[in-house]
Amino acid sequence: xxxxxxxxxxxxxxxxxxxxxxxxxxxxxxxxxxxxxxxxxxxxxxxxxxxxxxxxxxxxxxxxxxxxxxxxxxxxxxxxxxxxxxxxxxxxxxxxxxxxxxxxxxxxxxxxxxxxxxxxxxxxxxxxxxxxxxxxxxxxxxxxxxxxxxxxxxxxxxxxxxxxxxxxxxxxxxxxxxxxxxxxxxxxxxxxxxxxxxxxxxxxxxxxxxxxxxxxxxxxxxxxxxxxxxxxxxxxxxxxxxxxxxxxxxxxxxxxxxxxxxxxxxxxxxx
Numbered sequence: 362x363x364x365x366x367x368x369x370x371x372x373x374x375x376x377x378x379x380x381x382x383x384x385x386x387x388x389x390x391x392x393x394x395x396x397x398x399x400x401x402x403x404x405x406x407x408x409x410x411x412x413x414x415x416x417x418x419x420x421x422x423x424x425x426x427x428x429x430x431x432x433x434x435x436x437x438x439x440x441x442x443x444x445x446x447x448x449x450x451x452x453x454x455x456x457x458x459x460x461x462x463x464x465x466x467x468x469x470x471x472x473x474x475x476x477x478x479x480x481x482x483x484x485x486x487x488x489x490x491x492x493x494x495x496x497x498x499x500x501x502x503x504x505x506x507x508x509x510x511x512x513x514x515x516x517x518x519x520x521x522x523x524x525x526x527x528x529x530x531x532x533x534x535x536x537x538x539x540x541x542x543x544x545x546x547x548x549x550x551x552x553x554x555x556x557x558x559x560x561x562x563x564x565x566x567x568x569x570x571x572x573x574x575x576x577x578x579x580x581x582x583x584x585x586x587x588x589x590x591x592x593x594x595x596x597x598x599x600x601x602x603x604x605x606x607x608x609x610x611x612x613x614x615x616x617x618x619x620x621x622x623x624x625x626x627x628x629x630x631x632x
Contacts, residue, residue: 367425368476368483369433369494377420378429380473381516381545384441388448389546421477432494433469440466447584448546455582464505464576467550468493471541475520484522485539489554503554504562505576508569508598509547510590518543519599523606525557538606542599547588549595553602565602569594 367375424433443459455463472490476483483490492498499505522536538555553562571589573582590598 367428368423368472368487369428369490370425371487371491372425372427374425375422376424376426376429377422378424378433378473379420380470380477380518382437382441384437384445385448385516385545388445421473423473423476423483428494436462436466436469444545444548447548447586450547450586452586453584455584457579457581460575460579460582463507463550464499464552464579465493465497467505467507467552468499468503468554470543470550471520471552474518474541474543475539478520484536485554486535486537486556499576500554500556502556502558502561503552503576504565504574505553506551506567506572506574508549508572508589509587510544510549510592510595511588512544512547512592512595516543516545517549517595519596521600521603523603525555525560525606538603540602542595544595549590549598551598560606565605567598567601569598572598 365375366373439462443455443463446453468489472483472485472493475485486500489500492500518541520541521539523538524536525538538557538560540551540553542549542551544550553565555561569590571585571587575582
């Protein structure tokens with residue numbers, strides 16, 4: 362479904378936005394197209410979309426010129442300054458402000474990724490997207506985690522959504538619980554948000570070393586440059602939360618409405 366309005370402000374005059382900034386392509390030197398696919402799992406079916414693209418050069422017409430060249434560009438620039446040494450394998454200390462910037466950038470990237478997926482269109486709550494633009498605010502019940510894996514020049518993305526029954530006495534209008542995981546070179550980020558108190562992010566924890574929660578309540582972080590996750594662990598981590606929710610859903614709360622999108626190439630880094 363073609364996006365006709367900016368996903369962050371509802372305005373028109375859409376322009377093309379890089380899902381991942383051009384600075385990353387210049388950093389790793391990926392210039393050739395690579396095969397990829399996105400699979401959408403919806404109740405009763407799974408639809409796969411195949412394509413070829415330069416992973417770091419993928420664009421989508423889902424945001425307006427004002428957003429693209431304004432607050433989004435500034436956020437991307439700020440994040441690139443923080444991320445570049447990490448992508449180059451350097452250790453160092455990340456301040457609270459650094460982590461807050463990365464959390465905002467991760468959610469911005471997740472919203473563009475969701476809207477850009479073939480056959481899907483923007484599905485994450487519009488109120489959450491608008492709040493990010495208007496006040497630099499993340500959802501009240503949200504979390505951001507980061508880690509590393511051995512995919513030094515790869516991009517891997519996934520996203521999912523759940524419609525969990527009634528939300529504060531109302532029927533949910535689309536996914537009210539959602540997440541995305543993406544790996545940019547060796548750095549991997551996972552974002553999660555919900556409007557449902559029963560699945561607040563504070564109920565989920567990771568047992569694998571090297572996974573750090575950077576939102577909410579960030580504190581200065583002494584970052585160690587090390588590969589923590591294998592490719593298999595990255596995929597498991599990406600969908601750990603929705604699988605746990607489904608396993609524990611009662612009275613049909615999950616409503617069989619779990620869907621996900623995976624950009625499967627290039628997915629494998631060295632083991």
